[in-house]
Amino acid sequence: MPLDVTYKLQVPHKPGQLQKVAAVIADHKGLIGDIVTIHLGRELTDREITVEVRDPQHGAELAASLSGLEGVRLVWHHDRAFLRHEGGKLRTEAVTPVRTPQEMRDVYTPGVARVCSAIAENPQLAAKFTSIGRTVAICTNGSRVLGLGDIGPVASMPVMEGKAVFYSQFAGISAVPVLVDTKDVDEFVETVVRIAPSFGGIHLEDISAPECFEIERRLIERLGVPVMHDDVHGTAVVSVAAVLTVCRALGRDLGEVTVGQLGLGAAGYGIAALVAEAGAAAVVAFDPNGDSHGRAGEAGIEVTTMDDVFARADIVVATTGRPGLITPSMVRPGQAILALTNPIAEIDPDAALAAGAGFAADGRSVNNVIGYPGIFRGALLAGADRITSGMKLAAARAISELTEGDDLVPDALEAAVHTRVAEAVHAAALEEGHARPDQAPSGL
Incomplete structure (x- = not known):
């Protein structure tokens, strides 16, 4: 590597x-x-x-x-x-320092008791007078970390800290890694439910499929706050944005394009399902591991052979985890190939272009850091009780619209991108009726 x-x-x-x-x-x-x-x-x-x-x-x-x-x-x-x-990437700091006896009385006893009593009488005040509404829990059991597989929760901590860094830098959100030491779905769900009152949103990360789907579904049902598995939906948002950008470069509308998906793990299934909801003419998929989670048909995804995917798809997206899976002979002239497995793609973009692809890119061009900070910021600003498909599609369109030149998506370090994503998600929450202004946090 x-x-x-x-x-x-x-x-x-x-x-x-x-x-x-x-x-x-x-x-x-x-x-x-x-x-x-x-x-x-x-x-x-x-x-x-x-x-x-x-x-x-x-x-x-x-x-x-x-x-x-x-x-x-x-x-x-x-x-x-x-x-x-070295030393980790996070620390907790006060919003303002305490420098005088009066300030000590304000933030602690006796002043704090009056604020606690007010929240006890009206729990909605917590969004205004505590950090709950602008804090997200990043929950994992480390069962599927990057390309490393099941390395456990402690070894996954550097990834969770990295996610938290980008929340702070790009969205002004405090994010706390929560390492859950269990692979049992029931235990994981119950653990997160018990700690959920501390947070305005739940970000699920690096949990193996198919358990991740069940965990997310149950938490959405039980918690009235935004819940999103980033490997599924954050990756899907940025990948769909890339697909929309490719369509624009090819001068075609998504509604007349067939998208092929190779790999139906957490990321692959999320991409295929969201691009189907975005209005692709058809979505055809193949998983070399035979893993479709029994959900593909419900999401408008046709599971077929790899040969059929290449024969029919105008755009092929690959998230198989299998470097070199795509050979140059499979590529049709003019076909767009997005081989997203990291660190080594299913096919090198240069090899795909040499084989006649009209467009080719690898995972270095598609990073879910562009998506999740703005998605959660928009949801929290709206006081939303969930993150819907409409909110995710609004984020994908915003990302694609900000893409310039030959890029697939904008630079993840551009602060304006995250602001625009948050605005689009906030607007979608309002339009769909999922906004709860009384639950929106202050100071975000």
Whole structure:
């Protein structure tokens, strides 16, 4: 699996020295990323150079060659991901500091008792006077984490922290990882129901199928707050946005396009079901694992063979988890191929284009970070009791409309994208009658 390694180097402060370093990296087939100057001295310059390498051994070989350069000192080299995770990625902080005795009386005793009593008399006031309405629980049992499989709840924590970082940065939402140490559906549901009063929404993450569908269904039934399994619906929203963008690039309406879905796991089923609701002319699907969860027919998805998918689909979306599944000979001229399995796709986009595809992209272009922060922000701002298909489709259309140039979806780091998604979801909640203004939080 490729990884980013940062090399801290002391390099002579002379012309051509950085070029020598870059030449060694190129000889090792490394891909240079960030170059940060830490110290610019009279004799030496300290730089941190990040390089994408194939694996740890490749990174070590490059380190040895850099150390061998005359006049260059390799101070250290580390896997960049571990550098960014040291100490964790989250902490809890007060909205405002307490600096005086009066402020202590305001936020704690005796003032806090009056606010507690008011909420006891009218629970709806919690949305205004506590953080509940702008806080989301990210709940997982770690049974299907990224491409790693069942690694358990504790090992999944870095993913949950990462999700929480994006909630804070892009949506102004506090998100709390909740690790639920059980694979039993009943126990998982009961655990989340018991902690749900602390949160304005429940984000389900990295739970294996088909259990994730049952868990989500039961929590939606029992809780009057937005509940969404991001692997199913967040991925679906961004993927449908990509499909809409491809349709626009091809000059075709979704209503005259057949979409093929390879893989009917959590993400694949969510994509196929949502693109069917979006109005695709037809949705045909094949799962190499034979896993359709018995739901495909109800969602307007026709399960067929892989050959038939390629024969009929104008756009093929693949989420199979099987690198190299699609061979160039399968691709029809003009067909659009979105091979989304990470880190290695079902087919390399360049290979698909060389085989005649009219459009091709991989999972690096489609990231559900573009979807879930704005979706939950819009739902919370509306005080919505659920996240509906209409709200998800509104988010997908907003994302697609903001896409420019040859991109499939906008840059996930663009704050305006998340604001627009939230606005679209909020408007859809109002239109559908799912908004509850008295449940909307203050300060979000």
